Amino acid sequence: MSQQNAPILSVENLHTYFRQDEGVVRAVEGASFDLYPGQTLGIVGESGCGKSVTARSILRIVEEPGKIEQGNIWLRTSGSNGSSQRVDLTTLDADSQAMRDIRGGEIALIFQEPMTSFSAFHTVGNQIIEAIRLHQKLSPKEAREKAIDLLRQVGIPKPERRIDEYAFQLSGGLRQRVMIAMALSSDPKILIADEPTTALDVTTQAQILDLLRQLQEEKGVSIILITHDMGVIAEMADAVVVMYLGQVVEEGPVDDIFHNPKHPYTRSLLKSIPSILAKPRTKLATITGSIPHPYNRPAGCSFHPRCPDFMPGRCDVAEPKLQKLNERQVVSCFLYDNLPE
Amino acid sequence: MVNYIIRRFLAGILTIWAASIISFVVIQLPPGDYVTAYIANLQSTGTVLSREEADALRIQYGLDQPIYVQYVKWAGLMLRGNFGMAMEYNRPVREVIGDRMTTTIIVSVAAIILIWALALPIGIYSAVRQYSIGDYFFTFLGFIGIAVPNFMLALIVLYASFKYFNVQNIGGLFSPEYLQQSWSWAKAWDMAKHLPLPAFILGLAGMAEVVRIMRANLLDELRKPYVVTAQAKGLSRNRVIMKYPVRAAMNPFASTIGYLFPFVVSGSIIVSLVLSLPTVGPMLFKALVAQDLFLAGTILLLLSILTVVGTFVSDLILMWIDPRIRHGMEGQS
Structure with a gap:
């Protein structure tokens, strides 16, 4: 495999658990996926399926008492002499210098809630400049210039004035732009966007997505886009990972996922997208039932209680494994077990 | 503005x-x-x-x-x-109160400074290491601090230092030789040496309270998204905590400056009697009687x-x- 086609980030069999007195929440249970340079990988699923915990696991900022119990997270970094090397992020100490250089330097994160994601006591400039100076040797003055420049790049009018304002003085869209500017301040290779547009109105949402796409073209950054919105995925992603209860149930290129979904969960998700072509006054399709409580995960395939294609005696007994269906798609479902190899 | x-x-x-x-x-x-x-x-x-x-x-x-x-x-x-x-006293009030008001302010301010200097770091520690042995230790100490009346503590300290350390001149703010003297650097220094103990006794209850408030404030702040943002930049955990959530958790304390003062003064009346501190507390008591x-x-x-x-x-x-x-x-x- 050539350098260009080797994944920049490989998550292998990731398990992140929260061990509490009441029981163990298996937030992520055996997630695997690859991210390639310049690619946008969408991770979709309902609330509580482990998308955000996966993102935080990659950055090693899972909250207590969450812990990575198993699995590897391989990051490909370029060494000083141009050669590339792979680091397993799970082996690094979360607060070590090496991990902190990667956090914000190689991998950056943007959040859903741009209001509470900024400190109300510091100007946005202060917070961006801090990020810049953490990873680059710049004087305060140079860092400030760079911060203003970044704000201009993400389309903020009058950046030399905005930089001295506080997050609560900015509109939601501007705040998210500042957040993106801050994330991009150290030219990361990977940008993880955790529901970047969920808190915004639709128009602003489209603008932010455009901005992300434009920045990706300019800087060649790889994006992991976490969302529950299939519309956003269709617009942005190259490849899609569908998660359910901490597990990957289907993976494939965006076209296949949308036009030829295999897993019953993926199909249900797609059916629940409102369509402009649908007959008026028809009910929107929903997925029956709700996500089981994390303490009592169903036996067998965790989706079987809600699955339209439930096969008694099979799905509620054994756990399906991720298997390759064809060159592009991977699925974990017993429906495809008897395929000729 | x-x-x-x-x-x-x-x-x-x-x-x-x-x-x-x-x-x-x-x-x-x-x-x-x-x-x-x-x-x-x-x-x-x-x-x-x-x-x-x-x-x-x-x-x-x-x-x-x-x-x-x-x-x-x-x-x-x-x-x-x-x-x-x-x-x-048959003398002008201004003359009678005179120095006592000054010493009251000095003792109270010392108590308040001591409260913050000790309680805020302990509160931060307790929140960051929630449910650790240290946290439980300070929680235990804090409840005792709130529960024990401070004049009682003053009595215990007086008794213990007299009985076990044979210190005669434990109460008061000045050594006997300075009592009647007018203010000088030597007298001020003498007072500075006497100050920590009464300040500590007066401050203990307030200290316990501030520890609890700081701990609760900081625990709230630690869960806010901006903490994750700061962490995601690559800041070390300690720097994140000190710059962002601690900053936010300290804010409410600025608004308590005003009423901390009467709290300390009214709490000081009995303690001042016990420790024979020349503050206005005992004088107010006598004047009311x-x-x-x-x-x-x-x-x-x-x-x-x-x-x-x-x-x-x-x-x-x-x-x-x-x-x-x-x-x-x-x-x-």
Whole structure:
């Protein structure tokens, strides 16, 4: 495999658990996926399926008492002499210098809630400049210039004035732009966007997505886009990972996922997208039932209680494994077990 | 913003005026007056005062006039910086209170500084290492600190230092040789050496409380998304905590500056008696018992003024440190 086609980030069999007195929440249970340079990988699923915990696991900022119990997270970094090397992020100490250089330097994160994601006591400039100076040797003055420049790049009018304002003085869209500017301040290779547009109105949402796409073209950054919105995925992603209860149930290129979904969960998700072509006054399709409580995960395939294609005696007994269906798609479902190899 | 400051300032003056009326009326409330208390005192030593003598005393102190006339007279004196006569001492109030007000302020400020200097770091530690042995230890200590009355602690400290360490001169703020001297660097230094113990005893209850508040505030803040943002930049955990959530958790304390002062002063009355500290606490107590109108009224009024000033100062500090307040006001005016 050539350098260009080797994944920049490989998550292998990731398990992140929260061990509490009441029981163990298996937030992520055996997630695997690859991210390639310049690619946008969408991770979709309902609330509580482990998308955000996966993102935080990659950055090693899972909250207590969450812990990575198993699995590897391989990051490909370029060494000083141009050669590339792979680091397993799970082996690094979360607060070590090496991990902190990667956090914000190689991998950056943007959040859903741009209001509470900024400190109300510091100007946005202060917070961006801090990020810049953490990873680059710049004087305060140079860092400030760079911060203003970044704000201009993400389309903020009058950046030399905005930089001295506080997050609560900015509109939601501007705040998210500042957040993106801050994330991009150290030219990361990977940008993880955790529901970047969920808190915004639709128009602003489209603008932010455009901005992300434009920045990706300019800087060649790889994006992991976490969302529950299939519309956003269709617009942005190259490849899609569908998660359910901490597990990957289907993976494939965006076209296949949308036009030829295999897993019953993926199909249900797609059916629940409102369509402009649908007959008026028809009910929107929903997925029956709700996500089981994390303490009592169903036996067998965790989706079987809600699955339209439930096969008694099979799905509620054994756990399906991720298997390759064809060159592009991977699925974990017993429906495809008897395929000729 | 200037409008706001002026408004707060005028409100402060109004509050002081209201406080002066209340202090004056409250002191008048108990049955009898200074002369009755004085007569009772004399009787216990065997002297009997005639009716005429008592009436003459009342006229001399102006106690025969209606209360509002007395108040207006008193307020007039106050405005001219003359606080009237301390009846019991037969000297001007200003002279009697004199140094005591200074030492009260010094002791209270020392207690407040000690409260913050010790309690805030402990609170931060307890929150960051929630449910650790250290956290449980300080929690335990904190509840004891709240539960034990501080005069009791003062008694224990007095007893222990006398009995086990054979320290004779534990109470007081000064060594005997400095007691009668006027202020000098040597005297100030002598006081600085005596200060930590009473400051600690006075501050302990407040300290326990501040630890609990800081711990709770910080625990709330630690879960906020901006902490994750700061962490995701690559800041070390300690720097994240000190720069962002601690900053936010400290904010409410600025608003407590105002009422911390009366809290410490009123808490100090019994402790000051036990430790024989020359603060206004014991003097206020004695003046109230003797129904010494001018002395008690002046002390109460001075304390209210200090509280109002403290609140005004904490408003200014809040405005200075909290951009939300500062910019919220920009929008309005």
